Amino acid sequence: MPVSRRSFLHALSPAPAGPSSAFVAARGREAHAAEGASAPARRSAGVLLLDSNENPLGPGRAAMEALTRAFVDAGRYPTNARPSTADLREAIAHRVSVRPENVALGAGSWELLRSAVRLHASSARHLVTAAPTFEQPEKMAEQLGIGVRRVPVDKDGRIDLEATAQAARWAGLIFFCNPNNPTSTVHPARAVTEFVTRVRKESPDTAILIDEAYHDYVTDPGYATAVPLALEHPNVVVTRTLSKAYGMAGMRIGYAVGQPRAIENFNRWGITFNQNSLAVAAAVASLGDPAHIDAERARNTEARAFTTRFFQDLGCRVMDSQANFLFVETGRPAREFKEACARRGILVGRAFPPLDKSHARVSIGTVDEMQRAGVVIAEVLGAGRPVPAAASSPSRPPR
Amino acid sequence: MSFTRRAFVKTVGVGSAAFMAARRSAWAELLQAPAPARAPRPLLLHNNENPLGPGEAVLEAVRSALGQGGPAGRYPWDDVTQLHQAIADRFGVSPENVVTGCGSTQILREAVQIFTSPVKPLVAGQLTYEECAGYADLVGTPVRAIPLDRSLKLDLEAMADAARGAGVAFVNNPNNPTATLLSGDAMDAFIERVHTAAPDAVVLIDEAYHDYVTDPSHRTQIPRAVKDPRLVVARTFSKAHGMAGMRVGYAIGHPDTIKRLAWEGPNALNVAGIVAATASIKDEARLRRESARNMEARKFTLDWFSRAGFGGTDSQTNFIFVDIKRPAKGFRDACREQGVLVSRDFPPLEKSYMRISIGTLDEMKRAVDVFGNVLGVKAKAA
Ligand SMILES: Cc1ncc(COP(=O)(O)O)c(C=O)c1O
Ligand SMILES: Cc1ncc(COP(=O)(O)O)c(C=O)c1O
Numbered sequence: 001m002p003v004s005r006r007s008f009l010h011a012l013s014p015a016p017a018g019p020s021s022a023f024v025a026a027r028g029r030e031a032h033a034a035e036g037a038s039a040p041a042r043r044s045a046g047v048l049l050l051d052s053n054e055n056p057l058g059p060g061r062a063a064m065e066a067l068t069r070a071f072v073d074a075g076r077y078p079t080n081a082r083p084s085t086a087d088l089r090e091a092i093a094h095r096v097s098v099r100p101e102n103v104a105l106g107a108g109s110w111e112l113l114r115s116a117v118r119l120h121a122s123s124a125r126h127l128v129t130a131a132p133t134f135e136q137p138e139k140m141a142e143q144l145g146i147g148v149r150r151v152p153v154d155k156d157g158r159i160d161l162e163a164t165a166q167a168a169r170w171a172g173l174i175f176f177c178n179p180n181n182p183t184s185t186v187h188p189a190r191a192v193t194e195f196v197t198r199v200r201k202e203s204p205d206t207a208i209l210i211d212e213a214y215h216d217y218v219t220d221p222g223y224a225t226a227v228p229l230a231l232e233h234p235n236v237v238v239t240r241t242l243s244k245a246y247g248m249a250g251m252r253i254g255y256a257v258g259q260p261r262a263i264e265n266f267n268r269w270g271i272t273f274n275q276n277s278l279a280v281a282a283a284v285a286s287l288g289d290p291a292h293i294d295a296e297r298a299r300n301t302e303a304r305a306f307t308t309r310f311f312q313d314l315g316c317r318v319m320d321s322q323a324n325f326l327f328v329e330t331g332r333p334a335r336e337f338k339e340a341c342a343r344r345g346i347l348v349g350r351a352f353p354p355l356d357k358s359h360a361r362v363s364i365g366t367v368d369e370m371q372r373a374g375v376v377i378a379e380v381l382g383a384g385r386p387v388p389a390a391a392s393s394p395s396r397p398p399r
Numbered sequence: 400m401s402f403t404r405r406a407f408v409k410t411v412g413v414g415s416a417a418f419m420a421a422r423r424s425a426w427a428e429l430l431q432a433p434a435p436a437r438a439p440r441p442l443l444l445h446n447n448e449n450p451l452g453p454g455e456a457v458l459e460a461v462r463s464a465l466g467q468g469g470p471a472g473r474y475p476w477d478d479v480t481q482l483h484q485a486i487a488d489r490f491g492v493s494p495e496n497v498v499t500g501c502g503s504t505q506i507l508r509e510a511v512q513i514f515t516s517p518v519k520p521l522v523a524g525q526l527t528y529e530e531c532a533g534y535a536d537l538v539g540t541p542v543r544a545i546p547l548d549r550s551l552k553l554d555l556e557a558m559a560d561a562a563r564g565a566g567v568a569f570v571n572n573p574n575n576p577t578a579t580l581l582s583g584d585a586m587d588a589f590i591e592r593v594h595t596a597a598p599d600a601v602v603l604i605d606e607a608y609h610d611y612v613t614d615p616s617h618r619t620q621i622p623r624a625v626k627d628p629r630l631v632v633a634r635t636f637s638k639a640h641g642m643a644g645m646r647v648g649y650a651i652g653h654p655d656t657i658k659r660l661a662w663e664g665p666n667a668l669n670v671a672g673i674v675a676a677t678a679s680i681k682d683e684a685r686l687r688r689e690s691a692r693n694m695e696a697r698k699f700t701l702d703w704f705s706r707a708g709f710g711g712t713d714s715q716t717n718f719i720f721v722d723i724k725r726p727a728k729g730f731r732d733a734c735r736e737q738g739v740l741v742s743r744d745f746p747p748l749e750k751s752y753m754r755i756s757i758g759t760l761d762e763m764k765r766a767v768d769v770f771g772n773v774l775g776v777k778a779k780a781a
Contacts, residue, residue: 143662
């Protein structure tokens, strides 16, 4: 890692017109590589946003209808609005087949990941996480002065469950992202169950947070949600978000599922009134419309296959994606790739150490968007011109 | 799963520009449709909300922003920058003086997180907005809770005396739930005393109800906070701006302090709230109308209680704190049965005091009928 986090923050912070310290704290290096002088603003016209694993279509129609109807309650706290936060908990419970007391709400699952670190880890009991994985838990641990053990992913980008279980002795919390961001890979249900059983036996006081942010995008038939494990074990919790397949990243709704005691703790530590009343209405409607999630999964699956093939045809190895982004072995530093793409109006994922020298994360937009992106990416990767996926040459080995 | 790109584009129209455009215009349409009528509900006089909500211009801003092609599905980082700029412009400060949160409650808790510790207590009124003390309990910060003075105002003298060694001195001005105000001069003197007694302590002033104050002795501490690294002023869009459901609050202070205060970052802010707040902060005229509207309904309600023989504090907020001469619980339960929600208990005054939020004048006319029934008075209401 050429630039340590601290020196990175340091380098960014004094710039008066640059992003505020709040941004750096919240997003870490995420997106900041793209916010150098050459990068366009995220919301400028024509810029392709393939950097934050969002659903390019946004919320479904039912959600937007409900949001409009909720305008009359914009002045009411979300506990008083109709639908209210209690209704949202119920809607989630219904969708996940649990009871409302098994559900805690967060202003995005981000908030719940941070609470989990506080609840379970301490200066005496470290956090175990993967490298690379979603960094919010380790960021929180660093802010609180809690030790972090990072277990490298295996060569296929999968979280190394064996090494993670070994690192778990005396740990306060294990963060297990399934599918894993940024490597996009998933562990099958059986492996997850075995892992949980083993940790529960070898280190019974260690809590396990299984982050299923990308659950709705998984197509691997061996995968299943860990929600039943969270109901069964007192210190296993599953988090989910409406930011991804539900297309509501701007609305900030995430949830945790677990036993009522665990859930009460999340509620105690949560930001008071952490839901927007309009977002609550949109979410309740969205949760009541599972068909649009099936459609979104199908849409993403096709665009994912298209984009995977595109990269393979360029000779880049792509990890087996079960999410709405790809982790691609471009064979060059992520930062370089990202900046080159940004100069051409495409924002892609940032560097993910320790795989920052060779891999890039690219979120999956619509097929149209991926076709546009393909032209630029092929250019950046030196292929001169895009290789049409239709002319499917067999995949070459990675460089 | 092998298919050609060409076949793919043909069959999966879902990703096409035409589809996106159609989807967007469908949204635009439905975002303009009037809200359908809804079932009646009790009068909500229990959470100090603004009964009118954010107003058409603000909702229009949300409508057009969300209609433009789906920012609801995007993380709202760019929009936060715009909001910080809009707030900075409104107060003639720079964006480095501004931090926003998921309601001001998030900022209050961040302040406790950052500036207090198990050895640096929180000083607060014994009866004041409880977010700071509640969070202090969670993180193991001791709380020095200072009783109110006889007029139910925060006892600034005693709070300054207690500030030695503290991490944060929290003053809610005007104060929830007592509705009382401390003058600008009194606040100036307090800040100086705390700085002398506790040079490391941060004075945190919660001006959530600022826009409802009508007493001319009031002054915001924002101008001072911009220069003073140990003074922070918190504000919210939940009250006079009418946006409690949107979850946006902010604080203004010295850049060094603000930088530290942004401990949790902007992750909890939602795009609808950001857009709404950015529009609302510019609309000073609406705030003035809202204050006038509230003042009229507040005076009506206090006058009614006074004629019925019940005194209240001099309210400078959108709620009143009334001596109902009986336990709050019985009053609350009886009002609820008749369709009016009023506040919870506020110990140690729960044996006789009740906080009642001010709705519209029409709502308050309906409410006083219920209060009359419950209190057993037929006040000669206006
Ligand atoms: C694995 C994972 N967890 C959690 C989050 C946080 O999402 P949110 O706070 O929007 O729910 C993300 C966002 O990118 C993620 O990738
Ligand atoms: C004094 C005071 N501060 C802060 C708040 C919380 O407001 P917000 O909605 O901004 O979180 C309230 C809400 O009642 C309040 O009374």
